[in-house]
Amino acid sequence: MRVMPLVDEVRVDTDAVLMSHTGVPLTRPTTFRFTLDVNSDQHQKLMSYAGSFRLAYNHQIGRVKANLAQRAAEKTYGIADADLTPALSWSKVSFINHMNAWKNGQDPTSPVNDDGTRGLSWRAEVSADVFETASVNAAQALANWKTSKTATRAGKPVGFPRFKSKHKSIPVFRLRAKYSEGTTSPVRPTGPKSIRFPKLGELTVRQGTKQLRRMLAKGRFRVYAAAFRYEHGRWLVSITGVAAQFHPQRRTTTGRHRPRAGVDLGVKTLAVVADEHGRVLDTIEGVKALQHAQARLKLAGQRYSRTKSNSTGRVKAARRLGKIHRRVKALRAAVLHQLTTQLAQGYTSVTVEDLNAAGMVRNRRLARAVSDAAFGELRRQLEYKCSWYGTDLVIADRWYPSSKTCSGCGTVKADLSLSERTYSCTVCGLVLDRDVNAAINLAKYAPNFKKSQPHLVVA
Ligand SMILES: [Zn+2]
Incomplete structure (x- = not known):
């Protein structure tokens, strides 16, 4: 599912750089997410x-x-x-x-x-x-x-907008928070577990509102909008806005001893992080709980498809399916956030593959470990988190053969099947785990890489 950035042209105070009460610029786009607890009137x-x-x-x-x-x-x-x-x-x-x-x-x-x-x-x-x-x-x-x-837009071709269907589209809507500086936000927590929204009034949320409350009180967060969506039988709200920059010490890579890192997303492990000298810096394991939940999801899906339509069994099966769906989604989101935070905070520079290139052959290796939809999300999170922490983010050219290149001698194999889990070089004799080899190559990646760059290619 694609998440549209909630950016409105019609915004309050866009030209002035907003400041917190202590004069810290608010430059960090941030979202607070909550699950709503609504009664039937509120749901209606x-x-x-x-x-x-x-x-x-x-x-x-x-x-x-x-x-x-x-x-x-x-x-x-x-x-x-x-x-x-x-x-x-x-x-x-x-x-x-x-x-x-x-x-x-x-x-x-x-x-x-x-x-x-x-x-x-x-x-x-x-x-x-x-x-x-x-x-x-x-x-x-x-x-x-x-x-x-007119081909001025990167990425996949976009079709003419379709009508939203009552039954097929997810119910969504958005409210903007319009207020001038020095006044209270019309979207604001009113208690540990309640938030007030314009016209809708106070709604109960499941998560604590402490952080949002504190940041609003100190002027360290400015609300732009609240986006609502009804998914898997519950209402979710994303409160978007800009937050104060981190303290300068957190925004610089000085004192970060870990070097430039290449990151390869793999099957066995979620990600392998290596440096240009061929050292593996980190292997981030996929979460067992996620794999477990995914297996359960498959079972629940099968069970659902075996029930008769309009039966009590189907209603029950649907509820069970929805619950596991939510868990998988939450786990996946948690795993991605953990990974991107670790990368953005830990290294001076992070190089990843260009996962987003339109028309790119799908990277099947990753399909099982992280879902296809997570490609874009990973990149998006790395982009904003690296800018938060002052880390350089390098996106390798889509033609850069990170998997096919020998990280020892630079030879490029003409072909490397996806089933070959080990890279063995016929020229220098290097034998290395496929993902580790790719990660090292990414760490070595020079941003001025050209597809025509001379490489020794062996069949
Ligand atoms: Zn080699």
């Missing part, structure tokens, strides 16, 4: 917010689609470009303005109610921000499609 309310978000998003995508179709049809009739139905503006601001006019009954296309009034009759029951953030998301999705089509 959150669901209606998510429904409004979906409605607003689909409305925006729909009107752009209709506009594009209209113009395309007119073109086929031979209408001159100047006489075509004008193209809609896709800017976030124009989307927000249209949405407000449409739901408030001031747009020619606003819905008409039975009593003759115009606009969404129930609009006041939902925070206006839900409609606005949905509009921002729709504009962003369209912008992604446009830049992807």
